[in-house]
Amino acid sequence: MADDLSSFVEEQEIPQLREFLLGLEPPEPPLLLRNDILMAFHAYCEQHPEAGDLAGSWRFLRKTQEILFAADLLIIIYRHRRANCRIFALSPENDQLTALSVLDFLTLKERLLRPELPPQQRTLALDLAPFYDYGPGLKDPNTIGQGIKFLNRHMSGNLANHPEKWNRSLYEFLKLHQLHGVQLLLNGTLVGNSEGLEAALGQAMDFLERCRYPDDLARIYQRLAKFGFLEGWGDSLPRILETMHLLQDILEQPDEANLEEFLSRIPMVSKVVLLSPHGWFGQDNVLGRPDTGGQVVYVLDQAKALEEFLTGDLKSAGLDIEPKILIITRLIPENEGTTSDQRLEKVKGTANVWILRVPFRYPDQSVVPHWISRFRIWPYLDQFAVDAEEELRRELGGRPDLIVGNYSDGNLVATRLSKSMGVIQCNIAHALEKSKYLYSDLYWHQFEQDYNFSIQFMVDLIAMNQANFIITSTAQEITGTDNSIGQYESYQFFTMPGLINVVSGINLFHPRFNVIPPGVSQEIYFPYNRKRSRPAKMRKQVSDLLFSTEDGDCLGRLAEPDKPPIFTIARLDRIKNLTGLVEAYGQDQELRQRANLVMVASVVDPERSKDAEEAAEIRKMHGLLDQYQLHGQVRWIGKFLGKRETGEAYRIVADRGGIFVQPALFEAFGLTILEAMHSGLPVFATQFGGPLEIIEHEHSGFLINPADPASMTARLNEFFRHCAEDSRHWQGFSRRALERAQSRFTWPLHCRKLTRLTKVYGFWRYSISQQAKTRLNQYSELLYHLYFKERAGRLS
Known part of the structure; x- marks a missing residue:
């Protein structure tokens, strides 16, 4: 497949654009990035005022992210839309732009930038695209980051078009709900299937509309139990009736807004685990080492706000249940006068939010006593995940309802816990290291001693692809802007020469991405005139x-x-x-x-x-x-x-x-x-x-x-x-x-959206065919054991 320059610029501009491109001097390394390309073209235009208007050439070059110099060819990475790149080769002989596959491009790039590698070496190619056949995909890059909206539309369409299958899934989903060992919502014995659910709904709503004791909630639920409805539908007669109306509308005429609102009312979340493993995490003067303090503040504020929101959420469902939130981090015996050596620490100003510290262990199971840089903690995380599961089961009396990872290490541990415990998992990256350091993938071997990027980038890929949903603070984190590549977008394809060529690392068009900005504590940060x-x-x-x-x-x-x-x-x-x-x-x-x-x-x-x-x-x-x-x-x-x-x-x-x-x-x-x-x-x-x-x-x-x-x-x-x-x-x-x-x-807005995501993606996770997702999980498991553990073990 081939295009030519006339597909992108006017015919009269082609001579000048060709002259500019073919006249570029190869730098060292033989690679030009977007800003360098534009600066060079600006200088060219100043030197050639006779060229006239080159507006089309400017548009073309603004979308050119990278130019690679390969002997007599120019390899051009053309980002025609966010999250969409095309790769062309331009020769001096003609105006034709020959399309290159991602693998061919990465192989060529590897050879050009690391010529000292053995010429016959075959580098492992990683392509996860074939495993993304288990769910729907977005089409418009501008909708990336609005996964919940897309998913609600998709699921409500399935409820309308395939009612037998999806109504059965919804019925089974409602029937399985328990909190703290108490069965909620449906009695599966009295309401035996989705058809029975519709009939029971009609009876229950008829009773509620004629109820002569609207303020006696205990008596209302006692009567509803005879129809097969248990606690959890609401804390008042109007709320219960409204929730049941939403369910009836979904069963009869599904609508995306009604589906989201109904799922948001299901009492599914009371126990939450937030992971920030690398430690130095506390309250008084223990707010992270350099570059991690912001994350500590974020997690503490999020935990406090989640407790407050979930307390109200459970109450509105009619349940007298106190939520519990555990922040799991590392226990550090050499605590330097802080609380980092305490196993359990209550978070101030909360009823039931705790910092639970679990130590890192050497292979002989002795405790690692000192603080370790987050770039060197990888050998300890596998055992940490095992120990953390044991500790949190003890503290929670069972498994949590939601696991939230923070940063690369927290996301990896969240992935391990989610797999082991069968719990929905959310990832928050805060910032991905790959975008912070120029050429961090190409020259990974030079960064390795200090940063171990060969491990971290694989950890990111494993966790991204296994998360049930990912939240970011901005859309730019995912797909960047028209002028810059997003942090997650940079994982679509890249090479770590001599180690791995990532042909397709993440599918940005999968609806797992959602933008939910954080807030700040309004008790602390309030207007100056108060x-x-x-x-x-x-x-x-x-x-x-x-x-x-x-x-x-x-x-x-x-x-x-x-x-x-x-x-x-x-x-x-x-x-x-x-x-x-x-x-x-x-x-x-x-x-x-x-x-x-x-x-x-x-x-x-x-x-x-x-x-x-x-x-x-x-x-x-x-x-x-x-x-x-x-x-x-x-x-x-x-x-x-x-x-x-x-x-x-x-x-x-x-x-x-x-x-x-x-x-x-x-x-x-x-x-x-x-x-x-x-x-x-x-x-x-x-x-x-x-x-x-x-x-x-x-x-x-x-x-x-x-x-x-x-x-x-x-x-x-x-x-x-x-x-x-x-x-x-x-x-x-x-x-x-x-x-x-x-x-x-604000944090209340953040927590409302996070809780809705948990419930909507919980239903999605339950309803989709697990076979294809299992293939992705199994492939990720191979990468974890054969790649991650092998390389992390070298740091021990």
Whole structure:
């Protein structure tokens, strides 16, 4: 199959486009990525003004993700839509674009980029596409991330078109439900099949509509039991009747909205397990090591919000059942004065949420005493999953109703537990390492000593493909943008030369993907103008810390402390780009006159950092402060702030008419952005990644380009100028940021959607043919035992 350039650009542009493409100088490695291609074409256009309008060529090159130089051929990766790539070879002889298969492309790429490999070596090819024949597939890339909507439509269509089979599945699904050993919903003896269910429904609804004791719930359920209906239909007569009406509508005339609403009312979830195995997970001063603190905050907040939501959910079903949530992490005997060596720790402010710690063990079953980097924990996870199952069965008195994995290690353990216990599994990646490091797959062997990507990328593939559903904070995590490939999309095909060629690693069009953004604790992050909720003592304490305290953890004494503050808070690593923000601020004299810069970041002494990258950024920060003589305009607080102190910090900055800036080079989501918005603080955040889906540019905040320091500071200057001219300007952005956060990004919304997903996918999991899914699971099991365990074992 072949196209030619005329399929993509106008005939008159082809000579210039060919000249540009064939004139490109092969770099080292012989590979050009999208940004490099566009920069080269921009330079070409400037050098050839006579070429005229090349709009078609620009469109073609903007969709070109990669160009590989192969002898006299150019290999072009053309991403014509999100999650859809075509691979072409262009020769100097003609305009023809010859299509290449993914396997041929990966084989060629492997040879070109690793010429030292044996020429006759045959690399393992991994293709999971044939195993995706067990379920429906989406067609439109723009619907990826809306799996529940698609699945409800598919299942309601099956209920309508194949009522005998699917009504029977629905009946059996309802009949099997128990919580805490109590049978719910249906008595299978009295209601023996789906036809009997329809008849019993009619009798029960007739009784409910004529019931003379509408407030006596116990007596109502006593009467319903005679028709075969047990507890769990609702906590009032109207609720019970409404739920039964939904079921009757589904049996008679299925509708996707009714199906979702009915399934959401089934009391299916009371025991939840959240997994974050790599440890250093606690509450007081135990919030992860570098690069994991955000995940700890996320999981703790999610657990608290889930308990609150499930309490109401079970009550609305008419059940007096207390939910229980276990956060399973690693027990670390060498605890450094923290609670990391405690087996069980109650989560503060909850009724029944616990941190359950399970140790890593050596092959001789002795406990691993010290903390281990998350890049080196792989040898311990197989036994950890076995031990965790035993511990959680003891704590829960049985199995959970939902298992949620976090990050690559948590997702792998969730996969093992789900398989062993027969429990529905949800994956949350937070951020996939493959997208963080340029050429991490191509040069995996160079990264291996520090990061062990050969193991981690396979772990991601196994867990992605076995999860019942996957949730992400943004759609970009899955399919990226028109200009960039998504994190999950990068797993569609790739090569790790000499090790494995992944021809088809993940099917993005399977309806397992759903976008559910997190929230923040609204008890902690609330608007600055809610003065009565702000204790004066804490306000003074945090204000002093931000602006005046002088000790070894605070650097910089503000010469004009009354100027509005530019506030930022993050760990000090390259991707967060705090040094980039300080350098941009140092170079902009107008901004330095208008505002101070206040940052909360890691520690000020590089010798106290345990992370090499962080220590390097700390040293760089000191150099910038000296280079631009910023000690009177920049204040650096190098200490950990508790969540309540952080919330008050946002509000104090808002009191002073300040702003929050998040200048990361890439941000998968951006919880600090939400924290600031919920506090009523105007926000400026990177345009690369999740903030694109949080902020409505120039309405509820601003998107900035951290790669262009001058434009970034120009936007800050413009905002402060407008504020100086009209005080309502600041107020308007504060109000709209708050409205956006409260309407779209809250934990109650997150938990409602997560619980609905569990119930809908639970029915789907029960109803589909298990044979094909079993084939995928068996293949994944082979990869786990023959690939993962073998390579992980080398680290022992």
